[in-house]
Amino acid sequence: MGVLTSARRDQRERRVTAVADNARRVPAYRQVADDLRARIVSGEYPSGSLIPSERELVEEFGISRPTVRNALDLLRNEGVILVEHGRGAFVRPTPTVHRLARNRLSRKAREDNQGTFLGDAATGGWTPSVSVRVRFESADERIAGLLAIAPGTEVCVRDRLMRADGIPVQLATSWLPRDITRDSVLEQMDTGPGGAYARIEEMGHRLTMFEELVGSRMPTSDELVSLQLAAGIPVLTVTRVAIAEGGRPVEVNDMVLSSERYQLHYMLSAE
């Protein structure tokens, strides 16, 4: 009972009306994608439900399976459906969006909480957990530039994977000049109450400012796995530079977050 039998008729008729037909024909796979998307937003296929199988759609629309797959690939890349091999295609539930307040970086907020991530957890009411790996390397061009040190200088690198209620939500990598971290708890996995920034200040580097550079891109395949992202969902990237009294950058922190789960919330004075 192909919805597209009419489309195919249009295609034949087009030869006769080639000049008048300025509006391009909508290809079959796109019509099917549009149709299925409409059924999803209308609620006919509720969130999380199984949509018809590829072979069923072949029957319903009267088109070949590659064309059906082409349509489903579109919806997959849009993040509308989630396909599982051997099981079927499901309407992808959209997670709730959390706001990450960036003014949490103020000294007051830092003293009140154990760290930015733990502070967000306290506000959001979820259980945080963090895996940490510490290593040392030579600063590359980019990190050296951001830390205002010579390329090749030894830096302490802290890789972290943050989880909320067990599910991975954020990747973060920090670089700190080794002359600041040497023989301190900053080279340990647990930096203690108040987080790394509290330790840095205790060591005499009073923080005056944070710079954050926010961008977005598609995830790498590694990020796709470790953050358990769906296809078609970009990540937010935040590069934060912590600047101490005297203007010295003391930490660079690269963060990667699912754009589907997080928004960044900045409060800026108009003065």
Next chain:
Amino acid sequence: MGVLTSARRDQRERRVTAVADNARRVPAYRQVADDLRARIVSGEYPSGSLIPSERELVEEFGISRPTVRNALDLLRNEGVILVEHGRGAFVRPTPTVHRLARNRLSRKAREDNQGTFLGDAATGGWTPSVSVRVRFESADERIAGLLAIAPGTEVCVRDRLMRADGIPVQLATSWLPRDITRDSVLEQMDTGPGGAYARIEEMGHRLTMFEELVGSRMPTSDELVSLQLAAGIPVLTVTRVAIAEGGRPVEVNDMVLSSERYQLHYMLSAE
């Protein structure tokens, strides 16, 4: 001269070594995509150059055209190549990233410049141009919530398309309560020197704070056209709320930017 003849042989052999072969076979289309991607990063196919045609790749790899297309679709969705009907597929040049400084919202900066967008142009050294459309509508749930007004209240809506040196770089839509804009230049296309914020302040609504909510997503098909985006490139979304003395929200501004061309730069006090 198929690179993949070996892959096909592997496939046959897999039947015999099914248990030992834990590592899944890499499908042909993925091998081809990986191969082409490697040629691009190695510089064998320089930025902007034409890559071999689909039929040529069919010959080279000894696979069918749909499989070649599958590989190219991957690279297209990654934003690695740019395909033009009738011409061929090109290595996509990556535009330079501009930083948009958000502290440009301070009163000093607003007085110095003609508006945030024009101010960025002055700093960046490019020629700005803006198309504006003004209309009126009833506030929907979201806008009403952000402006702290009743849903259905009449608002003034300003749609803008900003260009840098003629190429579209940013979409913006502002909503303002009609009781603020009525009979003012805010309902005209050109809001004059200092931009809309200067006019709002002149009318007695001294601005105290901006909230910015930053997210990211794949572009809609409309945005893809108007911002001339390549496939596989997400957009950054910024929702800004301008808050006047007394805590009243006076403007909501939704911005959409190419993530490939822009990063947002925030400066936050550590105090």
Next chain:
DNA sequence: TAGTGGTCTAGACCACAGC
């Protein structure tokens, strides 16, 4: 007119999930 990508067919066989 020749070469390019865009769409589509009608199959085939494989791998995975679940009963």
Next chain:
DNA sequence: CTGTGGTCTAGACCACTAT
């Protein structure tokens, strides 16, 4: 075992670009 998606073939014809 059955039904699901994953991969692949060998074509066909159309639309667009450039000459």
